[in-house]
Amino acid sequence: MIHTLLVANRGEIACRIFRTCRDLGITTVAVYSDADADALHVREADLAVRLPGAAPADTYLRGDLVVAAALAAGADAVHPGYGFLSENAAFAAAVQDAGLVWVGPPVKAIELMASKTRAKELMAEAGVPLLAPVDPATAGPDDLPLLLKAASGGGGRGMRIVRELDSLGGELLAAAAEAASAFGDGEVFAEPYVERGRHVEVQVMADAYDTVWALGTRDCSLQRRHQKVIEEAPAPGLDDALRTRLHDAAVAAARAVGYRGAGTVEFLVSTGGRPYFLEMNTRLQVEHPVTEAVFGVDLVALQLRVAEGEPLPAPEPPLPAGHAVEARLYAEDPARDWQPQTGALLTLEVPDAPGLRLDTGYTGGDTIGVHYDPMLAKVIAHAPTRTAAIRLLAGALERARIHGPVTNRALLVRSLRHPDFVAGRLDTGFYDRHLPALTAPGDGDPATAALAAALAEAVAAPAQASAPAPSRFGAWRNVPSQPQVKRYRSEPDGTEHEIAYRTPRTGIPEPYEADSGTRAVSVTPTRVTLELDGVTRHFGLAYDRDRDRVHVDTAGASYTLTALPRFTDPTAQTDPGSLLAPMPGTVVRLAEGLAPGAVVEAGQPLIWLEAMKMEHRILAPASGTLTALHAAPGHQVEVGALLAVVQERADGAPVPEETA
Template structure:
């Protein structure tokens, strides 16, 4: 039995594995990039080794550095987590060659599933239903729409939907380039695209003695950019078609047996509403969404991984699935702005009690542009699916998340959406229903008023006379806040009769961190937290992040008209124009990569590229001027 486990990963999955390892009396070792030296997962390990650098290519994707770190720290086992090198057969072999225990499947099993093209051939031979593979050269108009996929891919990288035959060559080139950057392999293939399919997966667990479990199924149909957002167990579709579960489990066990699988893995399928399903891929690792299976079976899947790696036997049958569990992925991103990643200091991170929170962050954590945008997974479980969804939505709405924009409003909106409540979800959910609603202007206005009153209360102490108080009517106090691109101005006066402001608002009490207002006869409390350049207001109406607008603009912060500025820190991966080129509004000019996602920077107006300040491979900070498009001279 091994005694010390190095986790070749970061963030929430590293913390998750450490938690189980500690409960079993095992020592733990973390590896970390330079940028993450003070992250929670590093502090929680018994020992830590720095991998010099910041980007994944410099750190978490360097197999030789991780194996060296394990040997140096005295680890005798390596757990890969998910992502990074978790499905890299070469890394698994390097761990074994170093005399360490690999907590994962056999190297041959990883290799056989590492190529989606070869995996589909193996599965077809094993009797598992598959979608026919199309080589790019043989795709015709009758085959459209098709999905271009990276053979070595995952997480939506190297994936493109093509609806016009003329677009196919360009999309293949783009998908291949992205796959090469992400996985070191630019091989792509095509398959028929089911625009409104259901993404169903089966958790498997197999030991070294021939026992293979199918440990329940999960549904992960709600996705953005082919990446999962909401996951649940069991699947509403499978629940509705009872015969489907046994067929799914049988196919998943066949898939595992065909490659001599050992350990935890997931067999993913694409299904239609009639219950027909087709093999997508097999993830030879622990899945991000494994908590919903744990919450409905009582299993600790990480503990089982460790036991199987140590040679222990599984019981003949897995426990039954009881109740329902839903997991949402809390991302640092802006869904209303093309899912743009958000970076910065997470000043506060607090989710109400009663939820399972698997998180890589805490108060004060720095969210960098180098890694995936997921901050945490929030999971609720119970006996009734609708009640679970309702509780989880309420917890998200009540959470206090300050400093970094997230998708939590979108997640709560999904959980309350009639289609989700009815179990009517598929991979086209956002195409059908949009991406939620913006915060109501009335909520922003009253929250901004609360922020202004809290600010005034903080500045007036210990003076007894309120800020802005006048014995006779005078000019109102004014303060402006920015939400996105919109500026909201607050105007109010404090008189001998109390607060005078727009609307039917009465001030009950105010303090620097809490304001109580009566709005249209309804009393509400507003918790106010002020940080440098940011004020966060939480109430039963929702959470609002406000940026105070300075009265005088620093000239150094002004940029020329027509400037394209970086919306986030990232790396310029491609430049599509040169100085002097004529461009049209909306034309893609540059491409940025940040948080494992590719983002297009387009021309704001028709004109000519007058300045170009960056080149491919260059790192840029948020707000940096990338190019300037001006009128033709």
């Protein structure tokens, strides 16, 4: 029996595993880096062990430190979660060598599936359908487009789509560099890229008694940067023959490697309905809750059961019921190339209703740092039908109170309500086609939200200020008062709003224009009720005083507003052509030959910045000459740091190098 379990992970997945352990009466142990000292998974664990340092390579990826932590805490088992060391065969072996129970598949199975190139060879022998690999050295025009993939690891890192032969060499180098940085293995392979294919996977669960369950299908086609955003079970629109073929192939893959525990076999399904094996993830998947909801099982509990040597409860899996959809809530800005966001998370509240589930590693008051993945939470909806599950999830996300950094919440709601998604027309190019429309300014009314913020702050200000000295003349005046004015900037689009208001004898601030069709019904610092053309609307407000921001929530919309000073601060100006760091991170490389005096083209990648497990390109803002360079590989930079300056000629032509 497992009495004390260490989870070799952090954040949401650690908290999720702890939840099952509490239900089973198992003592929990967390490990944490210095950056995670006050993280939710540390607060929820019974015991916690510090891993000195902040970077993953110094902490969560140090298998020796994790094993030592388990022994120090008296744990008798280790669960790897997902990511980090979860598919590291050497770590699994080290856990077992230390006399601990490994809550995962056999070491040999991990080794066989760890390299995608070797896994494909094995799957071909087992009769699993797959795409034939392409040798990049001999690739020709007929082989395009190609998909480059890291042989080890996943999560979209080390992955590139190549549509032109001229770019193949550079993309190979970039993919290999990213794979080496993320997984310590720079091996990359190429295969045909299937246009508009669907990403469909099968959850498997196996025990040591020759029982292998295929727990239905999941569709994970909605992806950004090859990382999943929305997942659902069962995968819609598949006929019975294709489902059976996928289930049989997944079971064959598991049997081929002597698998035990939870795993996922991933396939690419072409527009013609033909499946191709992609890879087998020898761990729990991020999207496992949708399968749990549909089949009524706890996959973590089953993992623990199998690790203790027990058989699965029955020869066949339970029957599925209903439909489940999961959305990954990220601290990122989809409209700005998915830039990850950092800072204080003031509020994270999702409605509690039947059929809804929230898996998260954060609560209000936590800080989102720069070292790890920007996923805040997963919101899961389960209902009798797909239509009902989609509606439930979209409504819950829309009503959620999320205050702090920019998130992808609006994108998720719009994606769930997009006609193609609702109709089940899914493929991995969904965001390539629809992202501009999904991130365009909405039909909301930020100006009215700004009015609510101004009125709320008008009543909040007297309470915050110290009482003024008594006036011998009182507060009476015999002329109409001039309006008070507040200015706000909507985030993240930057639109500015100027609000004029006054405070009459009633004491309730109101819009200065009396005939505007807007009437203030009630105003407090945290709640404002307005009547807009005869319709009453309520606005909830939350303040981030450190950043001069106010968050306004109303039915169907949420707004973030930054209070602007009356006068512009001249020190906030930057020179034209300045390239500023959009986020804190590490400079990983520069464009070849980049140095002051170099001629650059508009849109050319100049600097690669790594932040929150993703690589971001800093592009030249215009054609011209690089006149200053303040970045070098290995440099740690803060948000807003000046990286470089590009001088542009008035006609847009590059500045001659000799005149730079």
